[in-house]
Amino acid sequence: MPKVFLSIQGLRGIAALLVVVHHYYATYGSIHKLAGGDLPWLLSYGNLAVFGAVGVPIFFVISGLVIGLQRFETGAAGIYDFMAKRLARIAPLYWVMTLAYVCWASQLWTWPQLGRSLLFVERPVTGELPALGVGWTLEYEMFFYMAFAVAVVSGIVGTRARGAAILISVFALMVYVNLSTDAAVFGFSGAPVILEFCGGLIIASTIQNRAVTRLWLPYLVVALAILFLSTTAFVGESRNVIFSMWGAGAFCLVFGLAAAEVEGRVFMRGRAFQMLGTASYAIYLVHLVLQGSLLKWPIWYWRWDEIIEPHLGLVLMVSFAASCGLVVHYGFEVWANAWFRRWLLQWSPTRLQLSHPQIADGDGPRIRAVAQEPS
Template identity: 35%
Template sequence: MLISVQALRALAAWVVVCHHFMQIFFDFHATGPIGQFFTDKGAVGVDIFFVISGLVIYLSTQNKDMPAGRFMVNRIIRIVPAYWLYTAAMGLLILVAQPLMPHAAIDWTHFILSLLFIPSENPGGYGMYPTLNVGWTLNYEMLFYLLFSLVFLFEQRHRPLIVAAALFAVSEVLTRLGVISHFYRNDIVYEFLLGIAIGVFHRRGWIANGLWLPLLAIVGGLLTIYHLAPSDRLLHWGLPSAVIVLACVSLEPYFQGNRLLKVLGDCSYSVYLLHVLVLYGGWLAATRYGLNPYAVFAVCVPLIALGGWCSYQWIEKGLYLRLKDWLDKRRNDGELKALSRQEY
């Protein structure tokens, strides 16, 4: 993994944390320029995530051939355990604290659909959000993984085009025909392709290392995001996010060997999942005891960071490795039995 990309992924996660702090504590009614920035622009962390996801999945599967099912199983055991845990925790929080959270609601049908990454209207009535509301992005991620699994049926040089065609078919054709949910008719899905394109450029050596030009590109990308609303999300936020990711790849020599940035990037998925739980807990405490929101947020930040690290170590990494070893052992045992039958 490129350390520069890890650093950017960590930054994107914490930008989303600040965005949801403004939502949960202030209902997006900012009183200052910094709060207004995170209110209006904090959601761009998701766009950066999607571009990085396309880049990482492309690079991690290059020169590898595997059954589509194995690719999906690897992604599922990497993504699902933490998501299910925090979805269950959010469901429990809603049940316990619902009198103080009138906007939140839960029912079993929607909860099960959330666990299965099936988009459905939230019973709270505020859109197509799962029980753990940040999980809406994972519905797109799982779609991307499913479609990307198709590439292993084709030659490596055709794979980016196969993914692009599959995403277009789903987002522009199947949704309009009513075959799948209109939730997927969103140009944000094409941000995965921007990440794949960056991966192609990187593999071919087309991204030169540098300092000042990449820094200028990052500034340009940030200014574009700052001045444009996400009404046309792919163009206004997706492309500038891709420019920022590409510039960070160019800056990789300045990040290499930085273990702290690697750890922060490793923890970003868990930070993304659990931060809303910590923020809601902080909001409930602030509401009940009349605490200063910013003082509460100052306590929430280290709790989110520590919780993200523990979650990564014990759930994402630890459980993933155990499940992968177990599945590999079963697969090897099955291959040995099949070979024995053939010899017999």
């Protein structure tokens, strides 16, 4: 099995840019519409206007895959180390971007909301979006990490495979109960999106089976068929149907790309794809700060919507978000994560230190998982 899944890294970059496109349409598409202008026709067919949000299921499946492939010590010390590495990967940039957003954004926010957002509990507690909207996906990330730590890293049920199977079963049961009752019994923890993380765990547990990986091409064909169908008017506008198709399509897409790489077929190995994948988390967080605060003033109050054609605006926004994400990643995220990780691990019960710098993102295959974004 490859040590670095280049195809998955490239896919993360594409997923981040898809979310940028989705939020561009949601923000500036509505501004053009309110101003009496035209919406981008490229996003006017079927469900293409919201298709960019498919980046989120892709992130969630990749996250489950990454966690499922990691190496870790079991027991209480193992739980601390595991969560410390995950927190160091997610928190520094998210905290900084959240604070930047509330400082520059024009909409109202409250101190309690900000506190809950920084602690990753806004949606579980209130059901609302955190101060930085895309943070709701990170709240699911942290919830998945904690559940995985309890069920698998703790070693409480024995083998790693048994713990993962129990975790998947419990999540599936909670989602089933939520969907089969009028009231959301499990609320946040029973949302169907949690199954996308489970899909990543399933991929991680089967990716070394050659009988499975030989079918990489059918997986990709099915993935592309599902995702294409989700954009058409044929499926209607039912959010539940569209979201289900995105989850299934993301699962097959990640499975197909990972299986293909095991079989020696690598996609998106180019430097541009790899750089975007490496900076995908920064792109994911930074773009909403740009769109939701800094750029709203010139667009709305200085009437840039009357000067810049919508499709040109889309190209400029994607390019600007990608450039800013790369700058933030290499200029801040890399060293901030490394510093915070060292600081957390110095309190580890096992006194683990960063003695293996060649292993990225906390052991296992070098795929960095974050998911990243709502819609």
